[in-house]
Amino acid sequence: MLKGINQWCYPEDTSLENVFRYSKEAGFDAVELNLYKPGGIGLTLDTSAKEAEAIKKLAESYDIELRSLSTGLLWEAPLSSNDASTRERGRTIVKKQLELASVMGMDTVLVVPGIVDEKTSYADCYQNSQAELRLLSEFAEQLGVHIGIENVWNKFLLSPLEMKRYVDELNSDLIGVYFDAGNVLQFGYPEQWIRILGKQIRKVHVKDFRRSVGNITGFVPLLAGDVNWKEVMTALHEIGYNDTVTAEIPSYSISSYDLAHDTSRHMDVIFNCLLTTERA
Template sequence: MLKGINQWCFPTGTPLETVFEYSREAGFDSVELNLNSYGDVGLTMDTTIEEAKNIVELASSYNLKLRSNSTSLLWKTPLSDPREEVREQGREVVKKQIRLANVMQMDTILVVPGVVDESTSYIDCYIRSQEELRKIIPFAEKNSVVIGIENVWNKFLLSPLEMARYIDELESDNVGAYFDVGNVLQFGYPDQWIQILGKRIKKVHVKDFSTAVGNITGFVPLLSGDVNWKTVYKALLEIGYDDTITAELAPHHIDPGSLAVDTSNHLDRIIKFGNKYIARVGNVK
């Protein structure tokens, strides 16, 4: 598996060259970039093809791969919004992710499919988001990019069975799961999600979570929370996952590079402990 780190692991506004420098020095294989608003740092809604290609060259100069991109913009323009103009903005965000992924030879984009709130019921979120994704899928297929549906704290897709069904109903090989290990600790077990989602999983995010805290402040550094990394690693191998595991953690503002170093070491230990556990219990397919 490739060790990846998300751009969000560094303070907002950190130049990409610094992100790549810190990531490479820490021993990462890849960096996941984020699509930002117009005029921001890195990939934005106004990034040109030429600029995107230059970013690929910059990453390559640090011997880093770019395997996927994500965005927070869909929280503001969700595909589940009751207003058509907002959903249209959301579609444009996803299409921009796809265009950039194609140009930059990324095979997957991370998509938060919708948000359940007081103005959007659970069933409306389900129906609307699928309708909007069906409009985008042909574009993803044409560009050979997978839309990775993420399990995130959006009060939606709260079980692995439901998430599997949601993806299957879209009937496209270009839609899969972008599975976040830490996001399910509040209401499930990551290894069970992995077993059920199986080959649908196209990319993986890793962070840890303290169930004793039990709210948004409960996300903690890897190995500091309650994720059973041995069973998670075993489950990933059992489904044949051999792609990128990308850390997504809150940045260190005083010494930004230290988070990359610590997290890279934690991932090495997770892989090491996972392999020892598998050697002891066996049963990896």
């Protein structure tokens, strides 16, 4: 497996060169970039193919792989919206992700499929998002880039059986799951999700969570929460997953350089937990 870190783990004003440099010095193999609004650092909705190629070359100069692309923009333009213009904006965002991923040699983009709220019922979220993803799957197939549906705190796809069915119904080899181990801990067990989703999993995020907190502030550094990492790694090995595992945790209030090193060491423990036994 490749050890990756998301750009979000660093403060917003961190240059891409420093993101790549800090990550490489900490021992990471890959960095997951994000798509931002115009004016953001790195990839944005205005980034040209030429600019994207330059960013890829910068990553290569640090021997960093770019294997996936995430974004937070779909929270503002969900594919599940009952408003057609909002869904169109969301579709445009995902298309930009796919285009940039194709140019940069990334094989997967992370997509939050929709949001259930007072204005969008669960049924509407299911139907609207699937309709949009069917349209986007055609574009993904043209480019050969996978869409990874993330399990996230959006009040949607709350069980692994439902997520598996949701993806199966889309009937596309280019649509799978971007699985986040920490995100399911409030209402499930990540190892169970992994075994049920199996080959649908395209990429994996890792973060940790304390159930006793029970809200968004319960997300903590790796190894400080309740994820059973030995079981998670056992499940990943069982399904034959051998791709990128990317840390996605909040940045430190100071010293992003130390965050990278701490997280890298924590991931080494996670990767090696099947090879070691607890000291007596």
